[in-house]
Amino acid sequence: MVKARKYVVKNNFQGLPKREDYEIVEYELPALKNGEILVKVEWVSVDPYMRAYNARYPVPYDQFGYQVGLVEDSKDPRFPVGTRVVSHKGWCDYAVIDTNDTKSDAGKVYKLPNLKGLSNSLGVGAVGMPGATAYFGFLEICKPKAGETVVVSGAAGAVGSLVGQIAKIKGCKVIGFAGSDDKVKWLEEIGFDKAINYKTADLAGALKAAAPKGVDCYFDNVGGELSSTIINQMNDNGRVSVCGAIGSYNDMGNLPKATILQPALVFHQLKIEGFLVWRWLDRQPEAFAEIVKWIHSGQLKPRETITEGFENIFDAFVGMLQGENSGKAVIKL
Amino acid sequence: MVKARKYVVKNNFQGLPKREDYEIVEYELPALKNGEILVKVEWVSVDPYMRAYNARYPVPYDQFGYQVGLVEDSKDPRFPVGTRVVSHKGWCDYAVIDTNDTKSDAGKVYKLPNLKGLSNSLGVGAVGMPGATAYFGFLEICKPKAGETVVVSGAAGAVGSLVGQIAKIKGCKVIGFAGSDDKVKWLEEIGFDKAINYKTADLAGALKAAAPKGVDCYFDNVGGELSSTIINQMNDNGRVSVCGAIGSYNDMGNLPKATILQPALVFHQLKIEGFLVWRWLDRQPEAFAEIVKWIHSGQLKPRETITEGFENIFDAFVGMLQGENSGKAVIKL
Incomplete structure (x- = not known):
């Protein structure tokens, strides 16, 4: 059994989100079923739409958001152990992802694009x-x-x-x-x-x-x-x-x-x-290939403001909303 | 020699245009040169852009605007005497139009579209x-x-x-x-x-x-x-x-x-x-033919608020700006 933690949004925000609008929930992940993968999260994203979409979701809900992680266990042969994936599972340190649930929120799960040696964190940023x-x-x-x-x-x-x-x-x-x-x-x-x-x-x-x-x-x-x-x-x-x-x-x-x-x-x-x-979801690979090429040629310099630690995701989120980051705000778990 | 009158704008408007921002100038029209036509104006248009564009023109300037008129004398075989034309010569009772001056303000001069028996006033309205x-x-x-x-x-x-x-x-x-x-x-x-x-x-x-x-x-x-x-x-x-x-x-x-x-x-x-x-100037005939067809079939009912008399053009203009008209505001000379 794997212990996991996730941020649950308890309230509809009033103004700037507050720490007490969130609860960190610790729980045991269930055993994998067919089509599911277990992902150890490595990079978590905080983005403005997480604030804007808050009013749309009935509380409580698990905070959504992009993440990059490593497949540690797999019951889907398309995502074998050791694969790096991008999903929309949000602010958690481990996630079980049902790869067949294509009806749920935008983003689904896909293999991290070939970054040709660049930092995996770009999967939630310049190459995400x-x-x-x-x-x-x-x-x-x-x-x-x-x-x-x-x-x-x-x-x-x-x-x-x-x-x-x-x-x-x-x-x-x-x-x-x-x-x-x-x-x-x-x-x-x-x-x-x-x-x-x-x-x-x-x-x-x-x-x-x-x-x-x-x-x-x-x-x-x-x-x-x-x-x-x-x-x-x-x-x-x-x-x-x-x-x-x-x-x-x-x-x-x-x-x-x-x-x-x-x-x-x-x-x-x-x-x-x-x-x-989402309008151009099908064409993402085109953008990602071009951007990776530009980064390698030195024409595009992505910058990240990196926060470390699961406990600090909330602070990174509010800092981003207040303009404290330069470039992409990401959290390294 | 034909005596003509025209409205000259003397001031850049402050707020709603005032009567004293205009001067009615009476003058003798010159003899026609080659390519010119003499038009007796029958219908004059007042439109919102006359207010909006005022600040763009150095005063004094002749008030521009669409009009429908009858060619009374002609030195252009394309517009023989008796032709009805639409021009952008504005608020005047007679106009000499140089048909070769295609560089001047939008609109130029063109033959009134075939209205199939509808009122000629529509040439500055639903069919203009x-x-x-x-x-x-x-x-x-x-x-x-x-x-x-x-x-x-x-x-x-x-x-x-x-x-x-x-x-x-x-x-x-x-x-x-x-x-x-x-x-x-x-x-x-x-x-x-x-x-x-x-x-x-x-x-x-x-x-x-x-x-x-x-x-x-x-x-x-x-x-x-x-x-x-x-x-x-x-x-x-x-x-x-x-x-x-x-x-x-x-x-x-x-x-x-x-x-x-x-x-x-x-x-x-x-x-x-x-x-x-102006973006669709070349395609105007398409719109006009369709609109004339719709009017004849009863699917489209154009309405006009008609003011009579050259002296009353200014009042009709200000009335239009204040929303006094229903449908097209036109002046019958």
Whole structure:
């Protein structure tokens, strides 16, 4: 019998999640049935959608989320012992996964892509859901052309930092908004043409100075007034990909107001599209192969903020929601 | 020598345009040169974009706008005397049009489409720019499917009233927002499944009751909080066509705030697109032929609010901006 621990969400969050909204439950894993595998979890992901989706689930529920783990026991010949897998089993140290349960939550279980020697943690980051989000959400919706000016908000986050680098690979000029001077410095180190601290800058003026020819594409992670400022500086036929609205996830029942977008939409014939990455689930291997190639060639530098220890997952989650991470926030168990 | 009168805009408007922002200038028309035609104006159009575009033009400028007129003299064999034409020469009673000046403002000059006995005034309405706007802006951007629920704001206006009727022709359920009980009554008479007075209703509640299955397509003429309310009730993969933002045209330098759209955009994977009708200029004949057919078959009932007299164009314009018209506001000279 294997002892396992998992985080159970007990409450619908009010504002920022609190430690007491979670309970760590210890229990004995049952013996494997046919089609099941036992996974020892090695890397756990914390992502903004874990906050946003909280209201959708009846409490209590097991905290969902991506993880990378090692198959320690198997009753599914497709996943023999020693296989590394990515699943959506969430914040736990051991998991029994029913590989035939393809109806349950998005993500299912799949073999870790061939990382060609890169850290396995990338399976929940640049070569996982955030990587696919950046790749498809930017390329498919913004359809950037070389020479265009691209703006990214939440630019130092897991997705934003990849989007900016992909935009550079595609020959664009890239401007990022982030929430600290350290992040601004890092973004310019990894190739952003300009990064702006949205907490201290005159937003409209700083953007005008950085993008004198206007903005063609905007990858939006945050929503709110920053997005209105950016969208109101867009060129004719500009495209906006809306990936998230992390600025409002802690109070979805009481959404903030921001300057309206309709005049800019009409007079500049803009397109704005929101997306969920599941739309391109079948094409994930394409994104992952490309991203691994870019990392190996040095064109893309993924960064991780790594927290150690099962007990610290909650703190890493709240830190991520407060913008403490640069790049992908992951937890090493 | 022909005496002509025209409205000249003297000021950049502050808020609602004022009579003294205009001067009526009387002058003698010059003799025709080769390629020019003399048009006696019969119908003049007032439209929201005349307010919105005011800030773009250095004053003084001749008020632009669509008009239908009769060719009284001609030095262009393509437009012989007696031809009815549509031009963009604006608020005047006679105009000399240089038919070779294809570089000047959108619209140029073209022969009035074959209206098959309908009123020539429709050349600036349902069979003119507003008709093309409704036809392409709705069908091309919303791509409505039979059985879907469509919401139109500014539903009793020139464009909105056509959009709702086109949506019915395409088999959709249609809900309109308008600004008076009389308009609500009229919209339900011409086939809207439900019309709502946005000035008196509990917007979110009234929409939920009218659209219990949610909103699939939204044709936005007004912007602002009404649009945020509607967009926040949209279904997965909903489409929004943004035609105008008349609610903000009188104070474009100080745009209002409204509830943010990003969470709805992401979690329901919505698309929002603004447009200018010039995009489909080459395809106008297709829209006009279809609309004339629908009017003759009784499927589409265009309505006009007609003002008489050159001196009253300004009042008709301001009345339109304040929502006094039902259907297309036109002036008969």
